[in-house]
Amino acid sequence: MPDRNNLLRVEHLRKVYEATTGDVEAIGDISFTMDAGELVCIVGPSGCGKTTLLKCLAGLLRPTGGVVEMDGSPVTGPSPAMAVVFQEYGRSLYPWLTVRGNVELPLRHKKLSRAERDKLVGDALEAVGLAHAARSHPWQLSGGMQQRVAIARAVAYQPEVLIMDEPFAAVDAQTRADLEDLVRELHRSRRISILFVTHDIDESVYLGQRVLVLSKSPTWVQEDLAIDLPPERDQITTRALPRFTELRTHVYDQIQRAKRGQAVAPQSAR
Amino acid sequence: MTAYTGRLAGPPRARGVGSRIAVSFGYALGLPMLLLVVWGLVATRGTSRFFPGPLTISEAFVDTWVGPAFVADVLPSLYRLGLGITASIVLGIAAGTVIGLVQWLRELLEPLLEFFRAIPPPVLIPVVMLLLGITDTMKVVVIVSGAVWPILLNTIEGVRATDSVMTETADSFRVTWWERLWFLVLPAASPRIMAGVRQALSVALILMVISEMFASSSGLGYRIAYFQRNYLIAEMWSGILLLGLVGVFLAVVFGLVERRVLRWYHGIREVNRA
Numbered sequence: 001m002p003d004r005n006n007l008l009r010v011e012h013l014r015k016v017y018e019a020t021t022g023d024v025e026a027i028g029d030i031s032f033t034m035d036a037g038e039l040v041c042i043v044g045p046s047g048c049g050k051t052t053l054l055k056c057l058a059g060l061l062r063p064t065g066g067v068v069e070m071d072g073s074p075v076t077g078p079s080p081a082m083a084v085v086f087q088e089y090g091r092s093l094y095p096w097l098t099v100r101g102n103v104e105l106p107l108r109h110k111k112l113s114r115a116e117r118d119k120l121v122g123d124a125l126e127a128v129g130l131a132h133a134a135r136s137h138p139w140q141l142s143g144g145m146q147q148r149v150a151i152a153r154a155v156a157y158q159p160e161v162l163i164m165d166e167p168f169a170a171v172d173a174q175t176r177a178d179l180e181d182l183v184r185e186l187h188r189s190r191r192i193s194i195l196f197v198t199h200d201i202d203e204s205v206y207l208g209q210r211v212l213v214l215s216k217s218p219t220w221v222q223e224d225l226a227i228d229l230p231p232e233r234d235q236i237t238t239r240a241l242p243r244f245t246e247l248r249t250h251v252y253d254q255i256q257r258a259k260r261g262q263a264v265a266p267q268s269a270r
Numbered sequence: 271m272t273a274y275t276g277r278l279a280g281p282p283r284a285r286g287v288g289s290r291i292a293v294s295f296g297y298a299l300g301l302p303m304l305l306l307v308v309w310g311l312v313a314t315r316g317t318s319r320f321f322p323g324p325l326t327i328s329e330a331f332v333d334t335w336v337g338p339a340f341v342a343d344v345l346p347s348l349y350r351l352g353l354g355i356t357a358s359i360v361l362g363i364a365a366g367t368v369i370g371l372v373q374w375l376r377e378l379l380e381p382l383l384e385f386f387r388a389i390p391p392p393v394l395i396p397v398v399m400l401l402l403g404i405t406d407t408m409k410v411v412v413i414v415s416g417a418v419w420p421i422l423l424n425t426i427e428g429v430r431a432t433d434s435v436m437t438e439t440a441d442s443f444r445v446t447w448w449e450r451l452w453f454l455v456l457p458a459a460s461p462r463i464m465a466g467v468r469q470a471l472s473v474a475l476i477l478m479v480i481s482e483m484f485a486s487s488s489g490l491g492y493r494i495a496y497f498q499r500n501y502l503i504a505e506m507w508s509g510i511l512l513l514g515l516v517g518v519f520l521a522v523v524f525g526l527v528e529r530r531v532l533r534w535y536h537g538i539r540e541v542n543r544a
Contacts, residue, residue: 060438080444082442091436092439094436094457096458097453097457101453105445108446137537140541153443
């Protein structure tokens with residue numbers, strides 16, 4: 001029986017891209033664990049291999065070394081226990097399918113009755129507030145709504161962990177705040193474990209129970225920070241808390257330190 | 271006062287719908303009508319017996335094609351054309367999908383395909399005739415030998431160009447092979463496939479006529495060639511007119527199907543333009 005608390009375990013993960021011009025070490029050595037029901041944010045300087053890390057976790061990329069374990073068993077390919085929400089909703093949703101068709105597609109190979117499938121789809125669309133748009137096509141919706149469809153698709157898939165890759169990087173600030181609250185709401189009401197990758201420091205502090213700060217590439221976990229903000233959060237009061245400011249300043253400093261490491265390297269080379 | 275404004279408001283609204291229809295009809299039919307009139311005038315003035323007037327031709331059209339010739343010549347032609355187009359679409363999409371998905375196969379076949387595509391299909395007619403005899407199968411084979419290429423090559427390109435994020439999405443949700451084919455690969459390639467089909471239609475019509483002119487005892491091409499050899503000029507022109515009408519019919523059917531199949535594609539373009 002695997003340890004119930006350790007949902008996801010990453011140990012000495014390493015990824016080297018082999019190229020004819022020389023190998024590129026994207027991920028140096030990443031280790032962390034994530035408990036069931038946690039909301040963990042991963043933040044790091046740009047180009048630090050966040051997306052690479054995420055693809056390795058989701059089984060879309062084969063790591064060069066180390067292990068990713070889900071519920072105690074190693075991840076070697078895309079797992080039914082994980083669902084990914086990609087940053088580019090425009091390329092992740094299929095424009096020839098309706099909203100309902102998109103949410104339904106991953107469920108087709110699950111052995112469900114028509115009624116069960118309909119219920120999952122309806123329920124997921126309800127959860128993201130798009131029950132009225134089931135028959136629309138994604139391109140008829142705004143960017144924020146499209147990303148909601150992608151979230152609904154992941155939720156309907158009933159994963160144990162939801163992996164989100166900078167999901168709100170391409171939407172405007174107001175929509176983004178709404179979507180952040182949606183993620184927290186899903187996490188709270190549905191007890192979904194969420195791994196949220198972002199480059200936005202405020203977002204990581206506002207959303208997460210824990211924030212993993214990554215170093216620059218080749219990447220390791222520079223800090224594993226517990227966010228001791230109250231569990232009930234909202235955009236105005238939470239962001240105005242002194243503790244929020246402290247935490248975001250702390251994360252900001254960490255990222256700057258990570259970047260400075262990057263800034264020093266070329267000088268020493270000169 | 272009210273009557274006055276009412277009268278003012280009336281005419282523009284009526285002109286809105288009525289005149290728009292009239293104008294679009296005018297644009298669609300205006301030039302053909304004008305050409306007919308010019309043609310009629312030139313034909314009555316001119317003396318050349320090779321260019322009869324539109325009235326003579328329309329009489330010949332009715333006399334020639336309405337009646338037994340419809341069954342004897344038009345239907346066989348349409349049958350060959352339909353079969354050839356269907357076979358080209360099925361073969362082109364099926365082979366194109368396989369070649370597009372399997373990289374080594376694509377690299378192996380691509381130069382060869384370019385070579386075969388470059389061969390003008392009419393030169394194959396004697397060879398195919400030798401192999402298959404003067405049969406319907408021979409004509410269908412000739413049609414396919416020309417019409418399959420645009421569909422095949424466009425399908426290969428379309429399938430190959432499937433968006434990487436869309437593919438990763440299918441990977442991450444463990445979408446099965448058949449679902450992936452049906453819900454991702456083919457729809458993603460459909461704009462290109464439809465472009466290929468559009469080209470194939472005109473190629474197929476040309477090859478139908480040519481194959482029938484070469485070796486046949488029935489069909490539109492055979493009949494037109496027969497009229498030409500026997501100096502039945504008005505009848506010959508009526509046959510050419512009928513070919514044009516078949517082409518227009520194909521284009522209309524294609525337009526209807528395309529609008530249905532690529533509704534999402536045109537929708538996106540409209541949204542992007544707005």
